[in-house]
Amino acid sequence: MQTxxxxxxxxxxxxxxxxxxxxYIVQDQVLLVNHSLYGKEQPFWSPPGGGILFGETAVEALTREVREETGLEAEIGDFLFxxxxxxxxxxxxxxFFGIKSVRGKISKGADPEISPAxxxxxDVQFLRLEEIRSFPPGAYHSIFSRVQSLEELFRLDKFLSQLETLI
Known part of the structure; x- marks a missing residue:
């Protein structure tokens, strides 16, 4: 069981x-952040993002989160799902929103809510869908199990629900 x-x-x-x-997709690769939610030996790859702070719009929050996690300045696009x-x-x-473009140099960021230790x-990387799917189950966001190509992420149903139980 994962802790x-x-x-x-x-x-x-x-x-x-x-x-x-x-x-954010470039040349059939999507921008992902590797989080060690369950320990450094158990990666979890997901698109950049995080919590909305009180008084912040969703677009402002996503712009901030992309900068904090990846070092990139993002131009946020349309709401997706x-x-x-x-x-x-x-x-x-x-x-989830599309990201139209980014400026700057990609770098591993930090989560300001979590202590330095x-x-x-x-890690932050651009990965192909085949690379993502080569990881063990549970090592990547569930949205990548719902598509056959990265472009399909822009056409998913407007509401997805996933209930996982820990065994």
Missing amino acids: LNDEVKNLYGGNVRVRVSGI VNEHVRPPLHAIEL NQIIE
Whole structure:
């Protein structure tokens, strides 16, 4: 059984969290961030994103999160879909947007809510769908299991729900 990072569990567990995430595709590769939510030996690759702060719009939050996680300045595009992720103790409503363009140099960022000793961002890369699917189950965001090509991410149903139970 996977054990969630204690600091992540204390910050986000037991509450419904509203998150934003961005899909940015270049030359059949998507921008992803590797989070060590369950320990450094268990990667979790997902599009850049994070929680919306009080008083922030979804677009402002996504712009900030992309900068914090990847070092890139993003121009946010259209709203794509909502994904509900329930994997106790985490529960998130994720608003996905397309990213039109980015400026700057890609770099591994940091999560300001998490202490320096417990940082969970391990890497930032552009990956092809085949590369993503070569990872073990649970090592990448569930949206990549719903598509046959990265372009299909822009045509998913407007509401996706995923309930996972830990065994």
